[in-house]
Amino acid sequence: MQKVPIWRQIQRENFTSISSLLDFLEIEEKSQIDADPRFVLNLPRRLAEKIQKNTLNDPILRQFVPLVDEKTVAPGFVMDPVGDKTFCKTGKILQKYRGRALILTTSACAMHCRFCFRQNFPYETQVTGFEEEIAFLEKDLTIEEVILSGGDPLSLSDQSITTLFARLDAISHIKRIRFHTRFPIGIPERINDSFLNLLKNCRKSIYFVIHCNHPLELDDEVIASLKKIQKLGIPVLSQSVLLKEVNDREGVLFELFQKMVNCGIVPYYLHQLDLVEGTQHFLVSDIRAHALIQYLQENLSGYAVPRLVREIAGRKSKTRICL
Ligand SMILES: *Cc1c(COP(=O)(O)O)cnc(C)c1O
Numbered sequence: 001m002q003k004v005p006i007w008r009q010i011q012r013e014n015f016t017s018i019s020s021l022l023d024f025l026e027i028e029e030k031s032q033i034d035a036d037p038r039f040v041l042n043l044p045r046r047l048a049e050k051i052q053k054n055t056l057n058d059p060i061l062r063q064f065v066p067l068v069d070e071k072t073v074a075p076g077f078v079m080d081p082v083g084d085k086t087f088c089k090t091g092k093i094l095q096k097y098r099g100r101a102l103i104l105t106t107s108a109c110a111m112h113c114r115f116c117f118r119q120n121f122p123y124e125t126q127v128t129g130f131e132e133e134i135a136f137l138e139k140d141l142t143i144e145e146v147i148l149s150g151g152d153p154l155s156l157s158d159q160s161i162t163t164l165f166a167r168l169d170a171i172s173h174i175k176r177i178r179f180h181t182r183f184p185i186g187i188p189e190r191i192n193d194s195f196l197n198l199l200k201n202c203r204k205s206i207y208f209v210i211h212c213n214h215p216l217e218l219d220d221e222v223i224a225s226l227k228k229i230q231k232l233g234i235p236v237l238s239q240s241v242l243l244k245e246v247n248d249r250e251g252v253l254f255e256l257f258q259k260m261v262n263c264g265i266v267p268y269y270l271h272q273l274d275l276v277e278g279t280q281h282f283l284v285s286d287i288r289a290h291a292l293i294q295y296l297q298e299n300l301s302g303y304a305v306p307r308l309v310r311e312i313a314g315r316k317s318k319t320r321i322c323l
């Protein structure tokens, strides 16, 4: 019998019951909480432990706690704002941009972010494995890079990733494999020896992109886990989402990106919110977003300032926000 890896055991401890989370956080004022959300609560313990007690006004909590605000109907906020469904090439491949194809490897995540643009995505869960996807990639010689996304690709077992890597390794026109993951922020134990070994054994160039929104998310243990990946010569980049009352202040973003570059992590994108139904309370205006970037440009090294972008369905790339 295969031993259950430690990270899976840790994952089972995630908060998935709202009442236990509220008890743990000693939250008394519950009128703003949505006790029965469509997108269920899922929050790793170690993130919950960083949250201030007895307040809803916490930058980590705000990202994960279901609020009644999510029931607000606002014009322009829809189920699939980035048009993902129309770009599906197979059950699990999304291709919007030239040279790159994205595999929705799994619907599972280490945590559930309330602002997730894929929270309503109808994931293909009937077909296991990636036969159809591999067949598609083999045929399209223009694809140089495969992006492993989801959900979170690190929810897959090391065995599944190894099998997928072996298939990708055999396709000569594929040169790069990119991970898009938030897993290490919630469960840094995921970056274990077995995972590091499979990265080491891959012959393609690997890029590792983490999703991180607040400096509190990057603690010593998380940083140490990412350092192990960097030691393999794999670039670690970051994506962040600009979120009202989470990270929409000069000081918070300054600290976030300064911390990243101090750890050798390159800030890649700062995303404007995708307008998913029920996320209106996270929206920051473009004018404000631009002012924040201006501040960062004046106070950080050039490479520490991410590109401010938004996804517009139908465009050939992410769109930079310029005023
Ligand atoms: C964002 C995205 C990518 C990656 O775009 P880059 O600009 O190369 O980071 C690829 N495919 C899809 C479908 C995407 O949404």
Ligand code: SF4
Binding pocket: 108, 109, 110, 111, 112, 113, 115, 116, 117, 118, 119, 150, 151, 152, 182, 211
């Ligand atoms: S980790 Fe990423 S894919 Fe998963 S819920 Fe959060 S934003 Fe969505």
